[in-house]
Amino acid sequence: MWDESLMVLERATLITADKSSGVLETDWEKGMSKQGVGAFGRKLTQERSSLFVKIIDDHDVSTIRVIHVRQEHPLSGVKALRWFPVDGSPHVERRILNTIQQRLKKHGCHPI
Secondary structure (H helix, E strand, O other), X not given: OHHHHHHHOOOOOEEEEEOOOOEEEEOOEEEEOXXXXXXXXXXXXXXXXXXXXXXXXXOOEEEEEEEEEEEEEEOOOHHHHOOEEEOOOHHHHHXXXXXXXXXXXOOOOOOO
16 A cells, blocks of 8 residues: 555655654645636636555555645735645545555555
8 A cells, every 4th residue: 555655656755754653744845836817817816735644554444645735826916925725625535545546456466
């Protein structure tokens, strides 16, 4: 399970990969927010996101938890001095989890 999770995150820069605690954490990836503002849909917010994966082994049953962490940074105004948390994407979390599960199925592991 650990190796398959690592393979799914292979393109990301990992800042934590602690097998004994079952924790994988990616570094921030930055980009522009997909939401535009104003009549012209201008992009006025920078966004960054990371992934946190927790693998819990409990004898014969293992659990994987994927959390998508996002923050936005306005490009102007008073708020431009810091990053602000925004909701992560359940779609991203589900996509990562599904990819890990598909890889595990090839090894005979099936989700309950």
